[in-house]
Amino acid sequence: MQWLIDRFATAPQAPAFIHEDRVVTYGQVMETVEALGARLGAEGVAPGDRVALLADYSPEVFCLILALARNANIVIPISPATVVEEEAALAISGCDWFARFDAEGREATFSRHAIAVENPLIAGLIAERRPGLVLFSSGSTGRPKGILHDVDRVAEKFRKARSASRAIPFLMIDHFGGVNTILAITSSLGTVVTVADRSAASICAAIARHGVELLPATPSFLTMLMASGLYRDFDLGSLKRITYGTEVMPQSTLNRLRAAFPGVELQQTYGLSEVGVLRSQSRDDGSLWVRVGGEGFETKVVDGILWIRSDYAMVGYLNAPSEFDAEGWFNTQDQVEVDGSYFKILGRVTDIINVGGQKVYPAEVEDVILELENVADAAVFGEPHAFLGQMVVAKLVLDAPEPAEALKKRVRAACLARLANYKAPSKVQIVEGPLHTARQKKTRRA
Structure with a gap:
């Protein structure tokens, strides 16, 4: 060091x-x-x-x-x-x-x-x-x-100096993404702007007060920010780039970000605690397709799953067997689509809902629901079903009270109009929220 x-x-x-x-x-x-x-x-x-x-x-x-x-x-x-x-x-x-x-x-x-x-x-x-x-x-x-x-x-990944920026370390210090952010900022001789808490109001106030140029955040936080409308109450004109990662970004949230911040670069990032954070390039600001890799990283796709080999990988798990194969490749458990050199992250294998043998990716259902009026946030997950194996369940946070039965009809109608029948939620729950962890990452469970 x-x-x-x-x-x-x-x-x-x-x-x-x-x-x-x-x-x-x-x-x-x-x-x-x-x-x-x-x-x-x-x-x-x-x-x-x-x-x-x-x-x-x-x-x-x-x-x-x-x-x-x-x-x-x-x-x-x-x-x-x-x-x-x-x-x-x-x-x-x-x-x-x-x-x-x-x-x-x-x-x-x-x-x-x-x-x-x-x-x-x-x-x-x-x-x-x-x-x-x-x-x-x-x-x-x-x-x-x-x-x-x-x-x-x-x-070592940061030894090559890059352009300095003024940024907020959004992810916490006990998260690899947080460590990565603070090393990236300081190794480039940029400025770390800390916040008292990671609420939308605190983040926006810090950007406005200190001229923050880079906001690395999670899709869950950005969804909440767009739903709250708080970004309109502050001068966020200093922002040059918003990066997002750690989970799948809803296309609806990305569309809202692009409309709200037309002059800001929107960049998808990708990384895991086990292998580090890869360099990334979004196809464009409104696209969920991303190219990942960079010096010290290799990628491959096996049966639709992304694998990574990294020069910056962990030493190992302290209390679990290694998940690297004999050649140093790590199975990310992320299902992806491939288009040339670009990937589209569909979701973790562990999050996939199996409805009668058919795969349902929670993020694609959430994306449809988040476009509905009065829906501030959504989390979709599977629950056991006697005949189908699993059924699709949606938890929703609303902007204003709404009768549960009417909401369920709206949600199912929207999903049936755009998705296969088996992907429409069989159960809709209204909750107070939040639907994310302290690390601002989506929680998908009952």
Whole structure:
């Protein structure tokens, strides 16, 4: 990681962070990294120790991650809104220290917290005096998986400097996409603009107040933003690019974004915690077709499923068998269509609904429903059915109250007009919401 610190030294006066209206320069980042490095030694945090970092974004939190990486520690970031229970996470990774930050994210308190867990992958990094990063899956399909990365390998993707931008790190610090975003911004000597929370109002206010140029977000958040209409209440003229990923984007939401932000580039991204975030190029701003890959990545499609081979892949799962084949290919479990060099992501294999042997992709049903009046958000999933195997169920968040039976008729009529009969929801539920996790990703379950 020393190359990253050296890059900061080339622009000591440039703003690295705007955190709660506090501007922190790259020169100050370097000073803070050095000070925290000295403090690690004074506290007794030894190379190879596992440090659980309990915090969200702030300049000091980022600096501590860099200091821990330079000290060859294993870093376990856990955000306040984590989707994985802290106790369950640390039972997988083990722990030697807690580093807790105050509410402002400025002052860290270190305390011993010994949880003895032996793991050969972590032991291998420690033996080589290499820094590690442990992230966790959400555990939506079972026990969460601990994902171990070599920090130097993750950072290497950003050694080639790119154009600087002022951006919000939308995904949380315990999500690979969040780590990827903050490294991408700082390695290009851009400016990280933090937000107090990830509500539409807070995001829009930060864009307007600080001239944010890049917003990396999830389709679930952008759907909510479009439904709320809050984007009309703020001056978002500084935006140059909106990127979206982690889940399938509804075409209806993309159409609304294109209409609301005609001068803004809309770019689909693609990545997984196991392999990293690939470079991507959307066919055009209104298209869900995307070309992914870039230096250090290879892709192939086998039986309609996307596979990836990556130079930036994880070291491995801490508590599960490897899902890489003998040649280093990873099965993404994402069903895709192919058109030349472009892919269209249809959805995760685990989300597919099987109705009497027929496949239903939740995203295509949600896309139709989201175009209906009075529907703010929709989540489609399968429930067991005695004769068909599964039936299609739709959960809806409404803008205003509406009788359930009338809504069901509207939803079914719209779906039957555009989709095969078996894809129309048999059950429609009205809920208060939200229909997404703390990571702003769609929740598709009863």
